[in-house]
Amino acid sequence: MSNRTFTMIKPDATSKGYTGAILDQIIKAGYSVKAMKWTKLTIEQAGLFYDIHRERPFFGDLVKFMSSGPIVAAILEKENAVEDFRTLIGATNPANAAEGTIRKNFAASIGENAVHGSDSDENAQIEGDFFFSKLERF
Ligand code: CMP
Numbered sequence: 001m002s003n004r005t006f007t008m009i010k011p012d013a014t015s016k017g018y019t020g021a022i023l024d025q026i027i028k029a030g031y032s033v034k035a036m037k038w039t040k041l042t043i044e045q046a047g048l049f050y051d052i053h054r055e056r057p058f059f060g061d062l063v064k065f066m067s068s069g070p071i072v073a074a075i076l077e078k079e080n081a082v083e084d085f086r087t088l089i090g091a092t093n094p095a096n097a098a099e100g101t102i103r104k105n106f107a108a109s110i111g112e113n114a115v116h117g118s119d120s121d122e123n124a125q126i127e128g129d130f131f132f133s134k135l136e137r138f
Contacts, residue, residue, distance in 0.1 A: 002121035004034065005081040006128045007089075011069030012112035019072055022115060025102055029088050031076040035128065035137035043067040049130055061111055073131040075124075082124055085117045 009022050027033075041049065046066040053059050078084060090101025094113055097104040107114035118124035128137070 002124065003079055003081050004075055004077050004121075004128070005085045005124045006116075006118045006131075007074050007076060007085065008116040009072040009074075010112065010114055010116065011065060011071060012108060013106055013114040014070045014072065016106075018106045018114065022102055022106060023072075025105070026076065026088070029078075029084075031078045031081070031085070033074055034077050035073075035075040035132045037073050037131065037136070038070055039073060039131075040070045041067045049127070058111065065111060075128045075132060075137055082118055082121055086119070089115050089117045 007026070009019055013019065013022060043063050046063040047054070047059075050059065050062055050066070053062060056062075076085065088102060090097030090103040092103075092113060093110040094103040094107035095110075097107070102115050103113050118127055
């Protein structure tokens, strides 16, 4: 069990003005921010980040969407961070997300689902390293 996870607030949520409300829900759930940036991915960078999904039928739509507008990337800390954060954000498809979860509150569809959360400690490390240098985290 690690105490850090990685998240992105995705372009659908930033463009609808949900960034502050999502961060508020994350902070109120007990996470502290260890690194954060507001940025925009190129289609190539989105492809590298989601390389594991390259052969999936939705890959093209995913990288187009993820490079369509600004995102917020962050490293978050809390006990049991990866597992608890996935509970906090809810199911990948917001139609299946539990009441009160971030995706239930803010997401519209499986493709445009407001937030990303790492699925393992290993990927949390890899994904945080993708966005942040040692100087940008504490
Ligand atoms: P995320 O948790 O960021 O990781 C991979 C993303 O791919 C996922 O959120 C969804 O937004 C997207 N995704 C997964 N399955 C589908 C699908 N069937 N159709 C479109 N997008 C998908």
